[in-house]
Amino acid sequence: MAFDPMLQRQIMGRFATGVTVVTTRYGEQISGMTANAVMSLSLDPPLLVVSVDCQSNMHGHLTQGQCYAINVLKQDQEDISRRFAAPGPKDFSDLKLTAAETGAPIFVDALAYVDCRVVEVAPAGDHDMFIGEPVAGETYEGQPLIFYSGQYAQLSNFGG
Ligand SMILES: Cc1cc2nc3c(=O)[nH]c(=O)nc-3n(C[C@H](O)[C@H](O)[C@H](O)COP(=O)(O)O)c2cc1C
Incomplete structure (x- = not known):
């Protein structure tokens, strides 16, 4: 019997992660x-x-843009995470943005970013893996936003 994808989701939900917003630029458009x-x-x-x-809009945009920036979110950026998790065009208007090498939007207030050129797209079931070569990046001080078991969280013992 096929493995239950909802169980897979629950299991991997126990794997606490940071949260990022992956951005791209295609022509004059950003997403x-x-x-x-x-x-x-x-x-x-x-x-x-x-x-x-x-099935995501982002898939088409990455295919056109052939570049992406991974913006690692800080703990006070949950609202940004929620905004960029909703399907459809995203509102960047209140965000401080910059760009590095590829032109993909970089969030000035992120915890870290890495700017990549897409070098390969590997199919994986209902997802595609966009493999990127980093061409710029930086880290900053702050605390990360955490995603665990379907909920946002913060590191409770960060900084001692
Ligand atoms: C914490 C979190 C992590 C997510 N990670 C991914 C991911 O890695 N890959 C993905 O395709 N969707 C992921 N999503 C879902 C997308 O953000 C969501 O489908 C979004 O609506 C896509 O927008 P678009 O269709 O306008 O591109 C994640 C959502 C959340 C809340």
Whole structure:
């Protein structure tokens, strides 16, 4: 019998993650999507990956843009995470944005970012894995937003 995808979701929900907004630029358009299926895939050569639902709008935008920035959210950015988890066009108007190499939007107030060029797209069931070569990135001080068991959380013992 096939493994229950809802059980898979519950199990992996016990794997606490940070929260990111993955952004891209295609022509004059920008878009973004909340994502936690992001990973450092290789260090030599440096590669990252984001797993993107083939049904999402972001999938088409990444296919057109061939680049993305992973913006790691701070604990006070839950509202941004919720906004970018809703399907459809995203409102960037109140966010302080910059760009690095690819032009994908970078959140000035994020905890870290990495700007990538897409080098490969690997199919994986109902998702595609967008493998990216990092071309710029930075880390900043602050505390991360956490996603655990379908809920937002904070690190309770961060900073001692
Ligand atoms: C915490 C969190 C993590 C998510 N991670 C991913 C992810 O890694 N990949 C993905 O395809 N969708 C992920 N989603 C769902 C997308 O954010 C959601 O489908 C969004 O509506 C896509 O917008 P779009 O269809 O306008 O591109 C996540 C949602 C949340 C709340």
